[in-house]
Amino acid sequence: MLRQYELVDRVLEYDPDADEALLNRAYVFSMHAHGSQKRASGDPYFSHPIEVAGILTDLHLDAETIATAILHDTIEDTVATPEEIERLFGTSVARLVDGVTKLSKIEAQTENERAAENLRKFLLAMSDDIRVLLVKLADRLHNMRTLHHIAKPDKRRRIARETMEIYAPLAERIGMYEFMKEMQTLAFEQLEPDAYESISRRLAQLKEGGGDRIVKIGSGLKMLLGRAGVEAEVNGREKHPFSIWKKMAERHISFEQLSDIMAFRAIVPTVDDCYRALGIIHRRWPMVPGRFKDYISTPKRNGYRSLHTSVIHADNARIEIQIRTPEMHAEAEFGLAAHWAYKQDKVRPDTQHSWISDLVEILETAGSPEELLEHTRMAMYQDRIFAFSPKGELIQLPKGATPIDFAYAVHTDLGDQAVGAKVNGRVVPLSTVIDNGDQVQVLRSKGQTPQPSWLNFAITGKALAAVRRHLRNKERGELIALGRNLYDDILLRLPAPVGHDAVDLALKRLKLPDEPTLMIAVARRTLSDAAVMEALMPGSAGADSPHALAPQSSAISIKGLTPGVAFDLADCCHPVPGDRIVGLRRPDAGIEVHAIDCRILADLAERGTDDTDWVDVDWGDKSDGAVARLAVQVKNEPGALGIVATIMGAHKANIINLRLDTRDSVFHTNMIDVEVHDVHQLMRLMAALRAADAVNAVERA
DSSP: OOOOOHHHHHHHOOTTTSSSSHHHHHHHHHHHHTOOOOOTSSBBBTHHHHHHHHHHHHOOOOHHHHHHHHHHHHHSSSSSSHHHHHHHOOOOHHHHHHHHOOTTTTTSSSSSHHHHHOOOOOOHHHHHOHHHHHHHHHHHHHHHHHHHHHHOHHHHHHOOOHHIIIIHHHHHHHHHHHHHHHHHHHHHHSSSSSHHHHHHHHHHHHHHHHHHHHHHHHHHHHHHHHHHOOOOEEEEEEOHHHHEEEHHHHHHHOOOTTOOOOOEEEEEOOOHHHHHHHHHHHHHHHOTTTEEEEETTTTOTTTTOEEEEOOOOOOEEEEEEEOOOHHHHHHHHHHGGGOOOOOSSSOOGGGHHHHHHHHHHHHHSSSSHHHHHHHHHHHHSSSSEEETTTOOOOEETTOOOHHHHHHHHHHHHHHTTTEEEEEEEEEEEETTOTTTTTTTTEEOOTTTOOOGGGGGGGOSSHHHHHHHHHHHHHHHHHHHHHHHHHHHHHHHSSSSSOOHHHHHHHHHHOOOOOOOHHHHHHTTSSSSEEEEEEEEHHTTTTTTTTTTTTTOOOOOOTTTOEEEEETEEOOOOOOOOOBBBEEOTTTTSSSEEETOOOHHHHHHHHTTSOOOOOEOOOOOTTTTOOOEEEEEEEEEEEHHHHHHHHHHHHTOOEEEEEEEEEEEESSEEEEEEEEEEEEEHHHHHHHHHSSSSTEEEEOOO
């Protein structure tokens, strides 16, 4: 464990103007606060925050951050309070300590919910000050280094899995690759102990058999560049076990088949030297096709810059080579921490990383912990592609992203109003998958709103969260409107009018918070009509009451409601505006609208099911548009189906689905789903089809 003077000396070595008194006060306060607490290893608990602070001194972080690391467990694990921390160490340190404080006291029903809630609060704190993330990652790294002291295997695996799924990807996203690799290696050892042991053993055997092979190759590479006039510092290493295991799994190959397990890094003075060194290496050894990456001209989203290539060295050995400048190397190793501005009035590094604000927006709109984890894991894990806006702005997206993902990445309002897109100047559907380097122009309309179908092809967390949020709000509004119509009918069936006080009392009897919640319960039939009547006017729905079986007083209008949101149009009979209709209301399932002569209704009437409520509904004035299904029997001759399509087009009816149902040598019967305004348009269409010589019969299916 670092002694007090050793820790302070480390900070003063890279920052002579650091607040030495702040560090000394934090050290003494934390040591006294933790007192005799012990860790699982038997060491004093106080050793943990000091080691975390030591890790952060390697990153040359400011005194406030080091003090935060020393104090980060005091609020949760000791009697210290946030107010005390603020009084003794200032507002900034208190805010940072509060952001890093562990969240183990959160009560949750599931493991996913607990992990999601931890991630939610952690990312919200991180978005305010990136130093919170740096301290948290150092805290997790030291916990992983001492994980083997925990006795319970299940607990070790849970911590390792959380590290692999949340913290290592976060370290990668801000460019802290050394943190990421060590976390992955330590987590891999716990999650896949047999694979870890096997790969480590084979690496050791390879090292023994090859002697100083890495040193020899590195020296040869340095001499090659030096002879060509490029001064370079060359370092070589074997890839860590998790990286090797991941490649074996992805490529479905054995350890013996994996050839590129050695990686070399050439650090050269300038950017020009990077490209000169690349040319020298490619002239000397054949390049492995598809393995060259230029992250200097197109940096990764976290700011990472370097040239990557793989070449076939002596004895057909593949080696990976990275070429970068010293500045690039510092940022590659420690990411944001490498250029953290302690005292300069510069733009804070976290403002350069839009993915943080994207994640925060997801946090605010996610409907459930599972949805949150799904979105954030997608945002952190998936491979990226680059697409360009018409103005040349570079937008990074996951592989498989579509124009709707691109639109939401640019701005939420653009995503909400998207109606189409042009990719490389060609109009395409919003479901089109974007390729690397595509130029994407989003077409928008102020009258557009997010559509349910977008959930089938949007893949980014930001797009999915925005669409789901809109649909949830729309469903709530329409359920309240439908519930209000049903509720008004219930009021008319009461023996006498009721006042507002009666409604307040009814809400208390039903244990509901407000009227909108009551309307949703009525619409979804989680409350029966009788229960609502009884709550409003006790005795009105009793067995002896003449109102208990009172019929519905008027038809419920579904005008203005969206099919599939507040109600569903039945697939069995495909009713359209103008048809006589009836609604079936089942508990917690909304209303399903059927044509009055639907065979399903007849079956239900014969069975007399108790869990279904029949509701008299009507289309309302100006209800517009629905899908009808027609069974069209056409002659088995060329052009017959074309005639049918032409007639439908002439009658402004849009075909949305067509399926061949039966066929023989004379006739084909096609099931055609067609979008029409109302039943009158449908009747005119059917009459025109029957008049065509190519059509033998037309019926509604």
